Amino acid sequence: MIMIPFTFAIIFFISLICFLIFAYIRQRALKDFPGPEPNLFFGNVYMIMFKPLYDYMDMLMELHDMYGPVLRVHDGPLSTALFIKDVKLIEHILSSTKLINKSRQYQWLHKWLSTGLLTSTGTKWKQRRKILTPAFHFSILENFVHVFETNGNVFIDLLKKEVDKPSVDITSFVALCTLDIICEAAMGIKLNSQVTKTSKYVRSVKEVCKIFGMRQYSIIHPSLYPLTLNYYVEKKAIKILHAHTDNIIEQRITERNKCVKDKDSVDEFNQKKRLAFLDLLLESTIDGKALTRLDIREEVDTFMFEGHDTTSSAISFALHSLANNPEVQQQAYEEQKYLFPDLKTAKPTVAHLNDMKYLELVIKETLRLYPSVPYIGRELTEDVEYDGKVLPKGLTVILFTFAVHRDPEYFPDPLKFDPGRFEDTRGTNPYIYTPFSAGPRNCIEYMDIMMELHDMYGPIIRIHDGPLSTALFIKDVKLIEHILSSTKLINKAKQYKLLHKWLSTGLLTSTGTKWKQRRKILTPAFHFSILENFVHVFETNGNVFIDLLKKEVDKPSVDITPFVALCTLDIICEAAMGIKLNSQVTKTSEYVRSVKEVCKIFGIRQYSIIHPFLYPLTLNYFVEKRAIKIIHAHTDSIIEQRIRERTKNGVYELSHKNDVDEFNQKKKLAFLDLLLESTIDEKPLTRLDIREEVDTFMFEGHDTTSSAISFALYSLANNPEIQQKAYEEQKSLLADLKTAKPTVAHLNDMRYLELVIKETLRLYPSVPYIGRELSEDVEYDGKVLPKGLNVVLFTFAVHRDPEYFPDPLKFDPQRFEDTRGTNPYIYTPFSAGPRNCIGQKFAILEMKSTISKVIRNFELYPSTSQNKLQLSPETILVSKNGVCISLKNRP
Numbered sequence: 001m002i003m004i005p006f007t008f009a010i011i012f013f014i015s016l017i018c019f020l021i022f023a024y025i026r027q028r029a030l031k032d033f034p035g036p037e038p039n040l041f042f043g044n045v046y047m048i049m050f051k052p053l054y055d056y057m058d059m060l061m062e063l064h065d066m067y068g069p070v071l072r073v074h075d076g077p078l079s080t081a082l083f084i085k086d087v088k089l090i091e092h093i094l095s096s097t098k099l100i101n102k103s104r105q106y107q108w109l110h111k112w113l114s115t116g117l118l119t120s121t122g123t124k125w126k127q128r129r130k131i132l133t134p135a136f137h138f139s140i141l142e143n144f145v146h147v148f149e150t151n152g153n154v155f156i157d158l159l160k161k162e163v164d165k166p167s168v169d170i171t172s173f174v175a176l177c178t179l180d181i182i183c184e185a186a187m188g189i190k191l192n193s194q195v196t197k198t199s200k201y202v203r204s205v206k207e208v209c210k211i212f213g214m215r216q217y218s219i220i221h222p223s224l225y226p227l228t229l230n231y232y233v234e235k236k237a238i239k240i241l242h243a244h245t246d247n248i249i250e251q252r253i254t255e256r257n258k259c260v261k262d263k264d265s266v267d268e269f270n271q272k273k274r275l276a277f278l279d280l281l282l283e284s285t286i287d288g289k290a291l292t293r294l295d296i297r298e299e300v301d302t303f304m305f306e307g308h309d310t311t312s313s314a315i316s317f318a319l320h321s322l323a324n325n326p327e328v329q330q331q332a333y334e335e336q337k338y339l340f341p342d343l344k345t346a347k348p349t350v351a352h353l354n355d356m357k358y359l360e361l362v363i364k365e366t367l368r369l370y371p372s373v374p375y376i377g378r379e380l381t382e383d384v385e386y387d388g389k390v391l392p393k394g395l396t397v398i399l400f401t402f403a404v405h406r407d408p409e410y411f412p413d414p415l416k417f418d419p420g421r422f423e424d425t426r427g428t429n430p431y432i433y434t435p436f437s438a439g440p441r442n443c444i445e446y447m448d449i450m451m452e453l454h455d456m457y458g459p460i461i462r463i464h465d466g467p468l469s470t471a472l473f474i475k476d477v478k479l480i481e482h483i484l485s486s487t488k489l490i491n492k493a494k495q496y497k498l499l500h501k502w503l504s505t506g507l508l509t510s511t512g513t514k515w516k517q518r519r520k521i522l523t524p525a526f527h528f529s530i531l532e533n534f535v536h537v538f539e540t541n542g543n544v545f546i547d548l549l550k551k552e553v554d555k556p557s558v559d560i561t562p563f564v565a566l567c568t569l570d571i572i573c574e575a576a577m578g579i580k581l582n583s584q585v586t587k588t589s590e591y592v593r594s595v596k597e598v599c600k601i602f603g604i605r606q607y608s609i610i611h612p613f614l615y616p617l618t619l620n621y622f623v624e625k626r627a628i629k630i631i632h633a634h635t636d637s638i639i640e641q642r643i644r645e646r647t648k649n650g651v652y653e654l655s656h657k658n659d660v661d662e663f664n665q666k667k668k669l670a671f672l673d674l675l676l677e678s679t680i681d682e683k684p685l686t687r688l689d690i691r692e693e694v695d696t697f698m699f700e701g702h703d704t705t706s707s708a709i710s711f712a713l714y715s716l717a718n719n720p721e722i723q724q725k726a727y728e729e730q731k732s733l734l735a736d737l738k739t740a741k742p743t744v745a746h747l748n749d750m751r752y753l754e755l756v757i758k759e760t761l762r763l764y765p766s767v768p769y770i771g772r773e774l775s776e777d778v779e780y781d782g783k784v785l786p787k788g789l790n791v792v793l794f795t796f797a798v799h800r801d802p803e804y805f806p807d808p809l810k811f812d813p814q815r816f817e818d819t820r821g822t823n824p825y826i827y828t829p830f831s832a833g834p835r836n837c838i839g840q841k842f843a844i845l846e847m848k849s850t851i852s853k854v855i856r857n858f859e860l861y862p863s864t865s866q867n868k869l870q871l872s873p874e875t876i877l878v879s880k881n882g883v884c885i886s887l888k889n890r891p
Contacts, residue, residue: 035072493771
């Protein structure tokens with residue numbers, strides 16, 4: 001019996017020796033990184049173990065001041081972590097596609113969130129992110145505005161009861177409001193927690209989060225945690241949270257079962273039922289299997305936490321910041337007055353919310369000073385070399401974004417609440433401000449993804465755009481030249497069939513004999529001698545455009561795209577169709593809106609998993625159908641109007657062919673006239689033949705030019721020295737800048753402006769890629785591209801390849817001054833080869849005329865609110881958040 005205690009003593013002694021040796025080894029492993037000396041038994045936890053949670057941040061900030069931007073902290077006797085506020089190292093880690101594992105501390109959230117999107121990694125994380133990303137598409141988010149509105153009204157009614165009280169803790173009110181919003185918008189369930197005051201869920205979230213914070217720096221080993229009071233508090237709280245989630249899932253399933261017979265039902269706002277986040281989970285499959293109830297619950301729990309608690313925190317801090325900065329509050333209020341005639345009863349639309357530029361700056365500054373997630377934890381999955389040191393695989397790194405956001409090196413006077421600091425962030429490192437994380441695990445873009453894939457896999461990448469469909473994305477210039485220069489490989493890719501309901505088989509989408517016949521008919525419409533007749537069309541419609549822009553002068557931000565779109569529509573209708581549409585004056589932009597809708601749906605359908613057979617069952621089918629009906633009615637109207645004008649008392653106006661207009665110009669030959677008078681095999685074109693070509697040219701000649709002009713004005717606004725040089729050219733060519741009427745000769749002499757346009761089309765090509773379907777086998781580089789293969793010539797990527805365009809993201813018109821000796825296929829904004837754009841000379845003249853007129857009348861400046869372009873390849877390249885600038889009158 002005496003031996004038993006002795007044996008235990010020996011085991012304990014040996015275990016203690018092993019523990020001390022291992023602790024010493026672990027604590028010396030990162031000796032190259034500075035940090036406070038650890039205690040052998042408690043690491044550095046002893047420094048904070050008796051301090052309240054709210055002191056942690058100050059202490060960590062002080063340690064960084066003492067030891068530098070990379071700080072070693074022993075968060076236990078056997079555990080070491082690096083706290084990092086070095087932006088280069090943060091960028092390296094966050095931008096990596098490999099270093100995406102969450103740190104081990106996140107395991108303490110597993111009982112609540114299991115391994116949902118926040119805590120999972122590897123294949124599971126990729127699968128879940130792929131499933132959930134569509135739930136946050138902009139078109140879906142638009143449906144939630146009235147959810148914000150109705151729940152926000154309840155929130156305001158509750159706050160009215162707190163008026164004139166000396167102090168109000170806003171957090172509990174905000175928490176219930178955001179809970180109601182997230183449940184209704186994302187889960188499709190009206191919780192009404194603000195009315196019923198059912199805040200048990202909110203209290204439980206707070207309890208679990210508080211315990212999570214405490215456990216990160218606790219000396220208690222996880223095996224002993226079940227012996228603590230917090231274990232039982234957490235267990236009870238998680239039980240409440242899971243019961244709440246299960247109830248939401250069951251309620252939604254019940255509602256969905258009721259709606260099977262009435263899937264087109266509308267709500268009390270006469271709005272079609274929106275696609276909820278939860279519905280997406282209920283309908284999703286992985287490897288052909290539906291998600292289990294546990295799969296669904298862990299993602300709902302994750303989103304309820306990430307979407308409710310973090311937003312609640314940000315709103316609360318924003319209101320606190322406005323309360324303590326009255327001048328900022330007043331400026332935000334003035335913006336609201338500017339946007340809404342009746343402030344208290346206004347119901348903001350998505351457009352209104354997007355126009356709240358100053359309020360967005362306020363929110364950004366709030367998230368700088370008070371980021372909802374003050375640090376991001378990662379566990380390194382491989383050794384990382386940095387600054388001559390090695391961060392070993394398995395190390396926990398804490399990216400201390402809170403400290404970066406308050407670093408005076410990046411944010412002068414960092415404790416001052418100053419929304420103006422986000423007005424112009426051009427040239428700043430995006431990793432100095434990461435309130436929504438960054439990199440592959442950022443808080444949920446197509447062009448960026450494709451560029452990254454090319455960087456990873458090379459100039460020719462294979463993409464499976466469906467289970468039975470494969471395409472090659474190509475930025476190899478030799479292969480692009482081979483395909484574009486071929487007189488045989490002219491078939492458009494299968495995706496263009498998605499445009500047939502709109503454009504039928506006009507010049508853009510047709511192939512073979514029909515394409516050759518139509519191109520032969522239409523090419524004379526763009527002969528240089530005919531283009532000269534259109535200059536006064538550019539001039540007169542440009543004058544209307546300028547008059548409209550004068551009303552936008554001195555505004556902090558103007559989205560230029562809708563103004564440009566209407567101007568180019570008027571120009572194309574008058575110049576090519578012979579019809580004065582006057583859409584800029586009458587604001588008849590229904591056609592423009594419909595074109596945008598069809599283009600947007602085309603962009604979505606290219607990468608949709610929905611089989612074309614099932615497409616008529618989707619909402620987009622009906623949106624597209626209505627839009628095409630409007631477009632075709634518009635086209636038919638133009639054709640009928642032109643026929644009426646050509647016919648007087650039943651006789652074509654042949655006797656008037658020598659008439660002149662009010663500018664004493666000979667009547668021009670319109671594109672539409674050419675179609676009306678043309679024959680194929682001695683037969684006139686049918687009305688359908690004419691409509692498909694008019695539709696094609698209206699699209700290709702209006703939307704693409706509108707995109708290019710908008711991006712050119714944006715580029716000039718953001719590059720003042722280039723704008724000044726373009727303006728000086730105008731002064732040298734034209735006597736009276738504001739009243740000048742440039743001739744074709746003047747437009748041709750605008751050499752520098754042409755360089756600006758070329759550089760714009762390099763960075764922002766209106767057509768970012770060109771699709772072809774191979775009509776024969778193609779041998780290239782020892783491989784065979786089989787007949788029938790879809791190839792996507794990724795001109796956007798070629799235009800931004802540093803091999804051909806050094807410093808490719810820099811806007812530098814000079815790079816086009818001398819292009820002798822360069823391969824013409826590295827720059828193809830108008831395509832190239834047999835299927836190149838026949839209207840490119842017309843487009844360049846129109847762009848020159850319009851841009852020239854703008855810079856002669858206005859000084860262009862960047863939008864006073866940050867407006868980083870969000871490029872999206874729909875049918876053409878667009879910016880999802882508009883193309884914003886500001887305007888000042890030139891003296």
